[in-house]
Amino acid sequence: MKQWEVVIGIETHAQLSTRSKIFSGSSTAFGAEPNVQASAVDIALPGVLPVLNKQAVECAIRFGLAVGATVAPKSVFARKNYFYPDLPKGYQISQFELPVVVGGQLTIQLGDLEKTVNLTRAHLEEDAGKSLHEDFQGKSGIDLNRAGTPLLEIVTEPDMRSSAEAVAYAKALHALVRWIGICDGNMQEGSFRCDANVSVRPVGQKEFGTRREIKNLNSFRFMQQAIDYEVQWQIATIEDGGRIEQATVLFDPDSGETRAMRSKEDAHDYRYFPDPDLLPLIIDSEWIERARAAMPELPVAKRDRFMADFALSVYDASALTGSLEVADFFEATLAVCGQTNAKICANWVTVDLAARLNKESREIGESPVSAAMLGGLIARIADSTISNNIAKKVFEALWNGEEKSADDVIEKQGLKQITDTGAIEKLIDDVLAANAGMVAEFKAGKEKAFNALVGQAMKATKGKANPQQVNDLLRAKLGA
Amino acid sequence: MITHGLKALAQALAGKRISSVELTQLYLDRIDRLNPVINAFITVDAGKSLAQARAADALLAAGKGGLLTGIPLAQKDIFCAKGWRTTCGSKMLGNFISPYDATVIAKFDAAGAVNLGKTNMDEFAMGSSNETSFFGPVKNPWDITRVPGGSSGGSAAAVAALLAPAATGTDTGGSIRQPAALCNLTGLKPTYGVVSRYGMIAFASSLDQAGPMARSAEDCALLLNTMAGFDERDSTSLDRPTEDYSAQLNATAGDKPLAGLKIGLPKEFFGADERTGCSPDVMQLVEAALAEYRKLGAETVEISLPNMKRSVAAYYVIAPAEASSNLSRFDGVRYGYRAAEYSDLNDMYSKSRAQGFGAEVKRRILIGAYVLSHGYYDAYYLQAQRIRRLIANDFVAAFKACDVIMGPTSPSTAFKLGEKAADPVQMYLSDIYTIAVNLAGLPGMSIPCGMASGLPAGLQLIGDYFGEAKLLNVAHRYQQVTGWHLQHADGLA
Numbered sequence: 001m002k003q004w005e006v007v008i009g010i011e012t013h014a015q016l017s018t019r020s021k022i023f024s025g026s027s028t029a030f031g032a033e034p035n036v037q038a039s040a041v042d043i044a045l046p047g048v049l050p051v052l053n054k055q056a057v058e059c060a061i062r063f064g065l066a067v068g069a070t071v072a073p074k075s076v077f078a079r080k081n082y083f084y085p086d087l088p089k090g091y092q093i094s095q096f097e098l099p100v101v102v103g104g105q106l107t108i109q110l111g112d113l114e115k116t117v118n119l120t121r122a123h124l125e126e127d128a129g130k131s132l133h134e135d136f137q138g139k140s141g142i143d144l145n146r147a148g149t150p151l152l153e154i155v156t157e158p159d160m161r162s163s164a165e166a167v168a169y170a171k172a173l174h175a176l177v178r179w180i181g182i183c184d185g186n187m188q189e190g191s192f193r194c195d196a197n198v199s200v201r202p203v204g205q206k207e208f209g210t211r212r213e214i215k216n217l218n219s220f221r222f223m224q225q226a227i228d229y230e231v232q233w234q235i236a237t238i239e240d241g242g243r244i245e246q247a248t249v250l251f252d253p254d255s256g257e258t259r260a261m262r263s264k265e266d267a268h269d270y271r272y273f274p275d276p277d278l279l280p281l282i283i284d285s286e287w288i289e290r291a292r293a294a295m296p297e298l299p300v301a302k303r304d305r306f307m308a309d310f311a312l313s314v315y316d317a318s319a320l321t322g323s324l325e326v327a328d329f330f331e332a333t334l335a336v337c338g339q340t341n342a343k344i345c346a347n348w349v350t351v352d353l354a355a356r357l358n359k360e361s362r363e364i365g366e367s368p369v370s371a372a373m374l375g376g377l378i379a380r381i382a383d384s385t386i387s388n389n390i391a392k393k394v395f396e397a398l399w400n401g402e403e404k405s406a407d408d409v410i411e412k413q414g415l416k417q418i419t420d421t422g423a424i425e426k427l428i429d430d431v432l433a434a435n436a437g438m439v440a441e442f443k444a445g446k447e448k449a450f451n452a453l454v455g456q457a458m459k460a461t462k463g464k465a466n467p468q469q470v471n472d473l474l475r476a477k478l479g480a
Numbered sequence: 481m482i483t484h485g486l487k488a489l490a491q492a493l494a495g496k497r498i499s500s501v502e503l504t505q506l507y508l509d510r511i512d513r514l515n516p517v518i519n520a521f522i523t524v525d526a527g528k529s530l531a532q533a534r535a536a537d538a539l540l541a542a543g544k545g546g547l548l549t550g551i552p553l554a555q556k557d558i559f560c561a562k563g564w565r566t567t568c569g570s571k572m573l574g575n576f577i578s579p580y581d582a583t584v585i586a587k588f589d590a591a592g593a594v595n596l597g598k599t600n601m602d603e604f605a606m607g608s609s610n611e612t613s614f615f616g617p618v619k620n621p622w623d624i625t626r627v628p629g630g631s632s633g634g635s636a637a638a639v640a641a642l643l644a645p646a647a648t649g650t651d652t653g654g655s656i657r658q659p660a661a662l663c664n665l666t667g668l669k670p671t672y673g674v675v676s677r678y679g680m681i682a683f684a685s686s687l688d689q690a691g692p693m694a695r696s697a698e699d700c701a702l703l704l705n706t707m708a709g710f711d712e713r714d715s716t717s718l719d720r721p722t723e724d725y726s727a728q729l730n731a732t733a734g735d736k737p738l739a740g741l742k743i744g745l746p747k748e749f750f751g752a753d754e755r756t757g758c759s760p761d762v763m764q765l766v767e768a769a770l771a772e773y774r775k776l777g778a779e780t781v782e783i784s785l786p787n788m789k790r791s792v793a794a795y796y797v798i799a800p801a802e803a804s805s806n807l808s809r810f811d812g813v814r815y816g817y818r819a820a821e822y823s824d825l826n827d828m829y830s831k832s833r834a835q836g837f838g839a840e841v842k843r844r845i846l847i848g849a850y851v852l853s854h855g856y857y858d859a860y861y862l863q864a865q866r867i868r869r870l871i872a873n874d875f876v877a878a879f880k881a882c883d884v885i886m887g888p889t890s891p892s893t894a895f896k897l898g899e900k901a902a903d904p905v906q907m908y909l910s911d912i913y914t915i916a917v918n919l920a921g922l923p924g925m926s927i928p929c930g931m932a933s934g935l936p937a938g939l940q941l942i943g944d945y946f947g948e949a950k951l952l953n954v955a956h957r958y959q960q961v962t963g964w965h966l967q968h969a970d971g972l973a
Contacts, residue, residue: 038578040580044809046573047560047582049714079805083829090808142813271852273861276686276802278715440671 003203003234005210006194008166008227009158011068012173013151015127015191016059017045022051022126022150022314023093030189034132034143042148046089048168049277050078056150059182059284060100061291063152066180066298067102067119071288075123080270084442086129087247094153097270099123100281104155106176107300109318118157124130124281125151143309152182158197158208163227167220172193179299179324187218194218196227199244200234212242214251214258226251230258239245248396291317320349325364326350329371336375341382342357356399359423369398377406389463390415418465421473424457427465428473431456450474482506482642486551486699489645489907493540500533500540502932504594507885511597511643514972518623519647520779522557522615523565524597532573532594538594543923548706549592554644557598557606560679561585567679567960569603569613569631572599572810572817572836576706582679583711584648584690591706596644600634604807604837605652605683607631608910610659612840614735616641620663620899622935626894629659634695635693640969643752646694646703646875650680650825652687653795654914657926660693660778660888661938666955666965667693668700669964671946672921673718675704676711683804684799685716688919696965697927697955701725704948720946721971728949729956734890737957743773744783744882757912761932766888769929769939769958773886776957783878783885791916792908794871797851797864798919802847803841810836866891874922884954887925889938923948927955928964936964 021028024041033135039050065073078096101122108115129147134139154173160166174192175184185192194217199209214230217223229251234244249258298303299321307315320330330349337345353374357367369377377398381391394409403409410416418424431441435456442449455472481489481498492498501614503907508526515521516709520796529552548793560566560578567573581589588595601891602612610618610633618633620626621641628637632649636659651669660667675690682688692703705726710719732738748754755763770780812818812832819831837950851860880883890910900907917924922942943951959965 044561045578045580046566046568046576046809047578048682049678051713051715081805081808083808083811085811085813085825088809088814090811091805149659166733213614225551269854271805271854271857273801273852273857276684276716277682477701 002239004200004231005159005203005205006163006227007158007199007201007208008160008232009162009211010156010166010169011195011197012128012154013169013193014154014177015115016056016152016182017184018053018055018059019149020053021056022053022056022087022124025286026148027459028149030186030425032145034141035145038147042088043144043320044090050275051089052278053150055279056124057100057283058291059150060122060152060169061288062180062182062226062295063122063131063154063177064101065288065295066176067101067104069122071283072098072102073283074098075100075281075283076257077124077275078272079275080272082268082270083151083152084128084131085140086131086144086147088129088144088147092126092128092279093275094125095123098280098366100283101152106169106172108165108172109385110164110168115165115168117159117165118155120155122154123151125153127151131443136447152177158199158211163231166196166227167224168222173221175323176299180296180340188220192218198227198229198230198234201230202257210246212244212249212258212260214249215239215261217246217251222251222253224255224477226258229256231260252358274470281386282336296324299327305331310339310346312342312346316343316346316350320346323364329364329367333375333378336372337378337382344378344381346377348374352395356395367397367400373398373405380406380410383416384419384466386410386415386417387463389468390417418461419469421469424465424469425477427457427460428470428477431460432477438461450478482510482645483697484645486548486645486694488703489548489551494545496775497773500536500552500594501530502511502551502598504529504533504552507596507644510641512927514641516620516833517972518621518637518641518643519616519618520600520634520641521554521597522567522600522613522634524571527562528563528858529596530588530846531593534551536592536594546591546703547923549888549914550590550594551646551675552594552596552644552649553588553703554596554599554635554638555585556632556648556650556903557587557601558650558681559598560681561598561646563597564598566598567615568605569601569615569907570837570841571614572833573681574614574817576816578679578743580679583676583713584707585679587709593706599632599638599647602631602633602655604681604803604843605631605650605655605688605781606803606840606844608658608907609895609897609900610634610637611897612838614838617897619892621972622663622815623971625896626935627662627897627899629890630892631655631659632693633659635666635774636667638662639663639665639695640948641972642968646692646699648690648703648707649693650683650688650690651914651918652689652723652799653682653918654911655913655936656693657940658890658911660926661928661940662894664693664936664965664967664969665693666700666702666769666925666927666959668925668947668948668951669758670704670708670931671922673716673919674923674946675711675893676714676717677718678711678713682802686802687795687799694969697925697952697959698726698729698730700925701729701952701956704952705900707945708948711847721894723949725952727951728953732957733950737855738773738954739777741773741776741778741884741954742882742884743770743780744878745770745780746783746785746788746878746885748785748788749887750782758888759893759932760886762890762892762937765930765932765937766886766939770882770886772958776961776969783880783881784930785871785878785916786865787874788916790867791919792873792912793919794864794867795911795919796847796908797860797914800844800848801852801864802848804845804852807837807845808843812836840904858942864964870884870917873919875916875922875942875944882943884950885942887940887942890914891937893937917942921945923951925951927958930964931967936967945966
């Protein structure tokens, strides 16, 4: 049996978070009634002309800087000509020979392994409208609200070697575009859509196999399923003596299969040429420097700083820099509880808080427990006012909005940890007196009985006694 | 009154010798009477025009009028005008009522001018005789068996037949200058980017430029004052200080007002071999005009535009390429003509476009799609762009040796209706002197320079970039000492 190598390149359409469209002043807000956000320019009335939205260019510059690419000093908008009812002008304004962003890299994490995916280019273009094939008296409807929405199309080299790498790349890119604030990443609304170019070749062969392009993958799970299906289909086809024809395919999530949409033979000749209605896009170094000054600290830099400054593991630091919101929340929490508690803080943010948010499908920005509240809570754990177990109760109370701060919860609910040795000794005496049977079992060599006695002591204080002190004093009393 | 220039009309309006309503009605009556013969207008809407005239009269009464307030102007049907049917000479837009104003229209509205109607034109401005219009050919008022030129033939004929005091035109390869020459008008195509293209239905975006067509350089200057200016809705419009073109008409004066002016005569127009491309009677009138210029103090120098001969070929690659894409929006989906019966989407596209476009438009769409297609792009489109740069460089070099270039506007006077309609290449060659100016983006003018067998001939003036004021000044000086521009077709009464 031959060994096969999978080769994947990804093209992503990221919808840019600009207020207005790329070549008109219409709003880009999602979900309006059909065609109410379509101006004379968007519906391509005779005589209208495009005017480039500088905000969209800013987004492209930010992206270029974030991936270490070259921001082209001169790029050119070109017309991609084809007929479709939701393409009002009969051409899409895109960039062809001279894109705005050239090259760049994105680092992806696969378990403990890091891999660099090289980017070919990223270019600005306008989105088309939508064809609505629901029944309009047997006809199709056209909604041009989306027509002219700015997109950044980001193209990789064929650098990925598995569906897992492809998904890791897509997730890293998704996190990055949100991190730098150029795309809301909403995959359901189509703000972030990927096409995967997939081919296979025998291990060791230099030439690439013939690729098929899977269009419009709008979830990471579908991407994984679609690529896995496509790869096994291509291998099976070749092993059965068939040949792969270059084609565009669609993934059907219901059947889990990909099916050809059009073959190379009926591929369009888009007759690209520079759009004479738009001047070349000139980006001078001043513009780039202004954009650079406004850039947030990037994920990898922040991760490395978290490791260096707070002695966090690469695992914790990566988890905390998965999104800018999480990283900001962590830093705000740390500002309250103090840097020396970075490890406890990282655990709370990435484990306890994350689990609670996940349970209610909320984003960190919607957490009822603010960074200030969580910082206050961690400070009380650190100074032994409460134990970890009590902290979970306090957290729950804060989550449910019972009090405004951890201190209020501790105060009002009397949760302060008992650390007074005298009080704990008295408590232990009472427990020993009431549980003579357990004491006897312990003395007979049953270590389990000791844990049961600790449990009784904690229960008697509703968990407020310092567990370490209870342990130590109990051992002393039992002479163990 | 109907032979008055714009300045005289403005004075008559300001002096209350006539109201805008009366003046507008005067022209509407002539249009009623003569348009059935000339076919200069596609759409006339007396109600709309008179409403504008009444508003203008109110402004004039309040003493708030400007120089164009109350003056009726004919608008080429390539400009979108709110509430007006805007057809671009095509069946495709035969039912299209524009919901918005082109910048040019909005500027004339703001100046208080009256829109007298939408003038006939070659379909989507593709033609040099006005015979490709879906709404029928326009007749030349000097001889109604002849063409008025094109594509702004309706505007030219309207002004020549005294159906309007002045009009707008657009010029992609000569469409203002050639009909101006054939109808004895003064027409100006400004530097590319001086007049906004917003709302002007695109033929070839990198070449199209709107300009005035009138009876004198003086009138053109007044109209250009309103038309020119930066427009943020047109990315190719140029942000530069506005000029007062009227004020510069008399920039030079005295006995030899053009003393020191160097007129470049391209040997590609005037050389012993090359001049045979022009009919001898037109060339003779051009030579006579040059003699007049020498009397005004100008000197003539020979220059060379070596790539001029490649301009028609380059133009007929670039213009159709852009047009094939510009006209893709006319697909029957959102507005305009849609075939009555079709079986599916592709059938709807092909039937709507097959039925909605005329033969010349289809020819150019096919040429354009071909030269842009995979495998031919480099050989045609890119090569044509290289030639375009060479032509522009020729002009830049030439303007180091002269201030203005002169020559014929058109190789002949008005030809017979139908004479060239069957031979596209012969038709394309009628723009041989004008096309290079568009490829280079320069300003160009045509001014009347005499009559050959009762038909007008035009002298072309080509200026350096932003040389509109200079061109108007040079044209005005000639018109101060000659009377060709004052002649009008009187066979129509």
